[in-house]
Amino acid sequence: MDKLVDRLGSVVGSVVVDPDVLEAHRQDAATFCTAGAPLVLVRPSTTAEVQEVVRAAGEYGVPIVTQGARTGLSGAANAIDGCILLSTARMNQVLEVSVEDQVAVVQPGVINADLSRAVLEQGLFYPPDPSSWEMSTVGGNIATNAGGLCCVKYGVTGDFVRGLEVVLASGEVIRTGRRTVKGVAGYDLTHVIVGSEGTLGIVTEATLALRPAPEAALTAAATFLSIEEGVAAAAAVMGSGLRPSLLEFIDGVTARAIQDYRDMGLPANVGSLLLAQSDRGPRAAEDVAAIAEICTAHGAVDVAVASDAEESAMLLEARRLVHFANEKLGTSLIDDVAVPRSQLVALLHGIDAISKQYDVLIACPGHIGDGNMHPTVIFDQADPAAQARALEAFGAVMDLGLSLGGTITGEHGVGKLKRQWLAQELGPVGLQLQRDVKAAFDPRGLLNPDKLFL
Amino acid sequence: MDKLVDRLGSVVGSVVVDPDVLEAHRQDAATFCTAGAPLVLVRPSTTAEVQEVVRAAGEYGVPIVTQGARTGLSGAANAIDGCILLSTARMNQVLEVSVEDQVAVVQPGVINADLSRAVLEQGLFYPPDPSSWEMSTVGGNIATNAGGLCCVKYGVTGDFVRGLEVVLASGEVIRTGRRTVKGVAGYDLTHVIVGSEGTLGIVTEATLALRPAPEAALTAAATFLSIEEGVAAAAAVMGSGLRPSLLEFIDGVTARAIQDYRDMGLPANVGSLLLAQSDRGPRAAEDVAAIAEICTAHGAVDVAVASDAEESAMLLEARRLVHFANEKLGTSLIDDVAVPRSQLVALLHGIDAISKQYDVLIACPGHIGDGNMHPTVIFDQADPAAQARALEAFGAVMDLGLSLGGTITGEHGVGKLKRQWLAQELGPVGLQLQRDVKAAFDPRGLLNPDKLFL
Ligand SMILES: Cc1cc2nc3c(=O)[nH]c(=O)nc-3n(C[C@H](O)[C@H](O)[C@H](O)COP(=O)(O)OP(=O)(O)OC[C@H]3O[C@@H](n4cnc5c(N)ncnc54)[C@H](O)[C@@H]3O)c2cc1C
Ligand SMILES: Cc1cc2nc3c(=O)[nH]c(=O)nc-3n(C[C@H](O)[C@H](O)[C@H](O)COP(=O)(O)OP(=O)(O)OC[C@H]3O[C@@H](n4cnc5c(N)ncnc54)[C@H](O)[C@@H]3O)c2cc1C
Numbered sequence: 001m002d003k004l005v006d007r008l009g010s011v012v013g014s015v016v017v018d019p020d021v022l023e024a025h026r027q028d029a030a031t032f033c034t035a036g037a038p039l040v041l042v043r044p045s046t047t048a049e050v051q052e053v054v055r056a057a058g059e060y061g062v063p064i065v066t067q068g069a070r071t072g073l074s075g076a077a078n079a080i081d082g083c084i085l086l087s088t089a090r091m092n093q094v095l096e097v098s099v100e101d102q103v104a105v106v107q108p109g110v111i112n113a114d115l116s117r118a119v120l121e122q123g124l125f126y127p128p129d130p131s132s133w134e135m136s137t138v139g140g141n142i143a144t145n146a147g148g149l150c151c152v153k154y155g156v157t158g159d160f161v162r163g164l165e166v167v168l169a170s171g172e173v174i175r176t177g178r179r180t181v182k183g184v185a186g187y188d189l190t191h192v193i194v195g196s197e198g199t200l201g202i203v204t205e206a207t208l209a210l211r212p213a214p215e216a217a218l219t220a221a222a223t224f225l226s227i228e229e230g231v232a233a234a235a236a237v238m239g240s241g242l243r244p245s246l247l248e249f250i251d252g253v254t255a256r257a258i259q260d261y262r263d264m265g266l267p268a269n270v271g272s273l274l275l276a277q278s279d280r281g282p283r284a285a286e287d288v289a290a291i292a293e294i295c296t297a298h299g300a301v302d303v304a305v306a307s308d309a310e311e312s313a314m315l316l317e318a319r320r321l322v323h324f325a326n327e328k329l330g331t332s333l334i335d336d337v338a339v340p341r342s343q344l345v346a347l348l349h350g351i352d353a354i355s356k357q358y359d360v361l362i363a364c365p366g367h368i369g370d371g372n373m374h375p376t377v378i379f380d381q382a383d384p385a386a387q388a389r390a391l392e393a394f395g396a397v398m399d400l401g402l403s404l405g406g407t408i409t410g411e412h413g414v415g416k417l418k419r420q421w422l423a424q425e426l427g428p429v430g431l432q433l434q435r436d437v438k439a440a441f442d443p444r445g446l447l448n449p450d451k452l453f454l
Numbered sequence: 455m456d457k458l459v460d461r462l463g464s465v466v467g468s469v470v471v472d473p474d475v476l477e478a479h480r481q482d483a484a485t486f487c488t489a490g491a492p493l494v495l496v497r498p499s500t501t502a503e504v505q506e507v508v509r510a511a512g513e514y515g516v517p518i519v520t521q522g523a524r525t526g527l528s529g530a531a532n533a534i535d536g537c538i539l540l541s542t543a544r545m546n547q548v549l550e551v552s553v554e555d556q557v558a559v560v561q562p563g564v565i566n567a568d569l570s571r572a573v574l575e576q577g578l579f580y581p582p583d584p585s586s587w588e589m590s591t592v593g594g595n596i597a598t599n600a601g602g603l604c605c606v607k608y609g610v611t612g613d614f615v616r617g618l619e620v621v622l623a624s625g626e627v628i629r630t631g632r633r634t635v636k637g638v639a640g641y642d643l644t645h646v647i648v649g650s651e652g653t654l655g656i657v658t659e660a661t662l663a664l665r666p667a668p669e670a671a672l673t674a675a676a677t678f679l680s681i682e683e684g685v686a687a688a689a690a691v692m693g694s695g696l697r698p699s700l701l702e703f704i705d706g707v708t709a710r711a712i713q714d715y716r717d718m719g720l721p722a723n724v725g726s727l728l729l730a731q732s733d734r735g736p737r738a739a740e741d742v743a744a745i746a747e748i749c750t751a752h753g754a755v756d757v758a759v760a761s762d763a764e765e766s767a768m769l770l771e772a773r774r775l776v777h778f779a780n781e782k783l784g785t786s787l788i789d790d791v792a793v794p795r796s797q798l799v800a801l802l803h804g805i806d807a808i809s810k811q812y813d814v815l816i817a818c819p820g821h822i823g824d825g826n827m828h829p830t831v832i833f834d835q836a837d838p839a840a841q842a843r844a845l846e847a848f849g850a851v852m853d854l855g856l857s858l859g860g861t862i863t864g865e866h867g868v869g870k871l872k873r874q875w876l877a878q879e880l881g882p883v884g885l886q887l888q889r890d891v892k893a894a895f896d897p898r899g900l901l902n903p904d905k906l907f908l
Binding site for chain 2: 156176239
C-alpha cells in the first residue's frame with residue numbers, strides 16, 4: 001500500500017497520511033454510524049487528477065470514498081477500512097455563470113452558499129438550499145439529491161441538475177445530460193447519478209439550472225394548540241394554489257424546546273407552529289395575508305405576518321433554532337421519513353405512540369409542504385438502555401412511514417445508516433435491479449462499496 | 455410460432471393476427487422510418503396479463519414492441535420482424551385521483567386529454583400537454599418524456615412522474631419511485647425508465663403529480679419583421695422573471711404558410727411571430743401586458759393582447775395551424791433539436807444556410823422558451839433527388855445543433871430515426887454505459903431491441 005500512496009503522490013497535488021487529519025475525515029455528521037480507518041486522503045484539483053486516482057485505486061483494488069464537506073446525515077461519506085478518501089475540497093471553482101442561458105457550471109467542491117452568492121450577483125437564483133448550505137458542497141448536494149426549505153416551491157437539487165461530468169470506476173470520463181433545458185437523447189443517466197451517494201461515479205463538474213432571482217420573501221407564522229390543526233392548515237395552504245416558497249412545521253415538543261431556549265412568547269400548551277413564506281415580490285404581502293387567513297380559519301390562536309424582510313427573518317427565527325433547541329434536550333437521532341400529505345396526521349399520531357412504547361422523546365419538525373418530516377429521537381446517551389430504545393424507535397418510525405405509503409428517506413439518503421430498511425422499501429426484485437445497475441457502472445465495486453446496500 | 459400465438463391466446467383477452475390490423479399497427483407517425491412485419495398484436499388489460507406476455511416472449515425468444523397510440527415521431531413504436539406488438543389500448547383506466555395528495559394513479563393506455571379532463575373535474579391540473587394530447591397515451595408520454603406547450607413553465611412529462619409500476623424483461627414486476635413528493639431511497643430508476651422508449655420495461659401503472667388548476671390563460675401575440683428581433687424578445691421575456699405558461703416561436707416561412715392557409719392579417723415580409731401566455735389568474739392581464747411591452751421594445755410591428763379566453767384562443771390559432779400550413783407546402787420531415795437559448799440565432803442562421811446548401815425549404819417553429827425548435831424540412835416527395843437532399847439536410851440540422859452545444863432531440867426521442875446521431879451526442883464511453891444499463895435491465899434484448907442503439 002505504500003506503493004499506492006507513492007503513486008498517488010506522483011499524480012495528485014495533495015496527498016495526506018497524517019493520522020490526525022485522517023481521523024478528522026473518517027465520518028460525516030450522522031450519529032451512531034460506524035466508520036473504518038482510511039489509508040490516505042487525496043484532494044485532487046482537476047478531473048484528470050481524479051481519473052489518475054481512480055485508475056490507481058483500480059490497479060490496487062482499493063475502494064474510494066468521495067467526500068464533500070462531510071455534513072451528510074446517513075454515514076454515506078464515512079471511511080471504509082483501507083480506503084482512499086477523495087475530497088473535492090480543492091475543486092471549488094464556479095467555472096461559468098451564464099445570464100442568457102440561466103445556467104452555472106461548477107466544480108463539485110463549491111460550497112452551496114458560495115454558488116448562491118455568485119449567481120445572485122448576476123441577478124440569478126440557485127434554489128436548492130439545504131440548511132447546511134453554508135457548509136455543504138454542490139457535489140455532496142447532488143450525490144444526496146439534497147432538499148431544503150424552498151423545495152416546496154422549487155423542487156430538490158436534482159431538479160436543477162442539467163448535466164454532469166463524471167469519472168467512472170474505470171477511470172474514464174463521461175458527460176451526461178446537457179446544457180439545454182430539454183433533451184431526451186438516450187437514458188437519463190444524470191438523474192441516476194443524482195442521489196447515488198458516490199457509488200456510481202465521481203462528479204467532477206455540474207451544469208446547473210438557475211432562475212431569475214425573486215425578491216426577498218415575506219413570512220407568516222401561526223401558532224396552534226393542536227397538531228391536527230397545524231397539519232390541516234398546511235394541507236389547506238397546499239390545496240389553495242398559493243405556492244408558498246417555504247412551509248415548515250414545528251411540533252409541540254420542539255416548540256416548547258425553542259421557548260425554553262429563547263423566549264418567543266409561545267404558549268406552554270402550544271401544539272404546533274406553521275411557518276410560511278411567499279417570495280412573489282409585490283404579491284408576497286397578499287400571499288402571506290391569505291395564508292394567515294387560512295391558518296386563522298383552521299384554529300390558529302396567534303398569527304403573525306411580516307411586512308418586511310427584517311420581520312420575516314425574526315418570524316423564521318424559530319425554524320433556525322429547531323436544531324439547537326432539541327440538542328439541549330439530549331442526544332438526537334434525526335430521521336427523515338416522507339409520507340403522502342394525506343397521511344401526516346397518522347404519521348404524527350403513530351410517532352406519538354412509538355414515543356410512548358419505547359419511552360423516548362420524539363420531536364417532529366419537518367418540511368410539511370412536501371410531507372417530509374424529521375422525527376428526532378431524543379435520549380440520554382449516558383444511559384445504554386435509553387440508547388438501545390432510541391435505536392429501536394428510530395427503526396419503528398421508518399416502518400411506520402413505509403406502512404403509510406411513504407419512504408424511509410426524503411432527502412438525507414440511505415448511506416450506511418439505513419441500508420437494512422432499503423430492502424424493505426424496494427422489495428427483492430427492485431433491490432436486485434438496483435444492484436445490477438450498480439454493477440453496470442462499477443462492476444468491481446470500487447466506489448463507496450459498503451454504502452446503500454447491505 | 456403458432457404455439458406462441460396459442461399460448462398468448464390462453465393468457466390475454468385480445469390477441470390479433472389479422473393481417474390488416476397488423477399492417478395498421480406497424481408504424482408510428484414518423485416519416486421515412488422503416489418498420490418490420492409483426493407476428494401478432496396483443497392487448498392485455500392487466501399487469502398480470504402483461505407479465506404473461508413477457509414470460510411467453512422470453513420462452514420463445516421473441517421481441518416485444520410496446521405501443522401506446524403510435525403518435526410517436528421517431529419510429530420508436532415501429533414493429534420489428536416477427537415481434538409481438540403489445541398495445542396498452544385496453545389498460546386505459548384512471549385508477550385514482552387524490553385531491554389531498556395531488557396525485558393521479560393511472561394505467562398506461564389512458565389518453566393524455568382524458569386524464570387532464572378527469573383531474574380538472576376535481577380542480578386539479580396535469581400539465582404535460584404534447585400537441586398530440588387528444589391522441590397520445592400517458593404511457594407513451596412517459597416512455598418518450600414528452601414535452602408540450604406549457605413545459606416552459608411547468609416542465610416535461612418526467613417532472614410529473616413520481617412512481618411507476620414496470621414489468622421487466624424477466625416478467626417480474628417492480629415499483630419504482632413513490633407517491634410522496636420527495637424521496638431518495640436508492641437509485642432513481644423511475645427517471646431512467648422515463649424516456650426509455652419501451653427498451654427497459656413496460657410501464658403498467660404510473661403515479662403522477664398534479665397541481666391546483668390555474669385559471670384560463672391570456673395570450674399575447676407579436677409580429678416581427680426579422681428572426682433576430684423575435685428571438686431577442688423571447689430571450690428578454692425569459693430573463694424577466696415573468697414565467698409565461700407558453701412561449702412559442704413561429705418563423706417567417708411558417709408564418710407565410712399560415713397566412714396563405716388562412717388570412718390572419720400577417721404582413722408579407724413577416725420575419726417571426728412570438729406567442730406567449732400567462733395563466734396567473736388575476737395577474738395574467740398584467741403579465742401579458744408586460745410581455746407585449748417587451749415585444750414592442752424589441753421591435754414588434756404588431757402586438758395583440760387578449761383580454762379574455764376567447765380572444766386568447768384566437769391569437770393562439772396561428773400556433774395550431776403550424777402543422778397544417780406547413781403540410782400544404784410539401785412533405786415534411788420534422789426535426790427536434792434543442793440548443794442553449796444563447797445559441798438560437800446561430801441555430802436559425804445555420805438552418806438558413808443548410809436550406810440553401812441542400813436546396814430545400816426549412817421552416818423552423820419551436821418551443822423557444824426552452825430552446826427546443828422543430829426545424830421542418832419541406833420537399834417534394836415525388837422527386838427522389840429532393841428527398842435525398844431533404845434527408846441530408848435533416849442530418850445537417852442535427853450536426854448543427856450538436857455543434858452549438860445542443861441535443862439531437864428535445865422531446866421526440868431517438869427511436870429508430872436518430873440512432874446514428876446518438877453515438878455522436880453521447881460519445882463512445884457514454885454510449886457503452888447506456889448499453890450496459892440496457893443490459894442490466896434486459897440482458898437478452900427482448901424489449902424493443904432495434905431502437906435507440908444501432
Ligand atoms: C446542520 C445540518 C443541516 C442539514 N440540512 C439539510 C437539509 O435541509 N436538507 C438536506 O437534504 N440535507 C441536509 N443536511 C445533510 C447534508 O448537509 C446533505 O446531505 C449534503 O448534501 C451533504 O453535502 P456534503 O458536501 O457535506 O457531502 P458529504 O457528506 O461529504 O457526502 C455525502 C455523499 O455524497 C457523496 N459525494 C460527495 N461529493 C461527491 C462527488 N463530487 N461525486 C460523487 N459523490 C460525492 C459522498 O460519497 C457521500 O455519499 C444537513 C446536515 C447538517 C449537518
Ligand atoms: C400531431 C402530433 C403532435 C405532437 N406533438 C408533440 C409535442 O408537442 N411534444 C412531444 O413531446 N411529442 C409530440 N408528438 C409526438 C408523440 O405524440 C409523443 O412522442 C407521444 O408521447 C407518444 O405517445 P404514444 O402513446 O403515441 O406512444 P407511441 O408512439 O405508441 O410509443 C412511443 C414510445 O413509447 C413506448 N411506449 C408506449 N407505451 C409504453 C408503455 N406503457 N411502457 C413502455 N413503453 C411504452 C413505445 O414502445 C415507443 O418507444 C406529436 C405527435 C403528433 C403526431
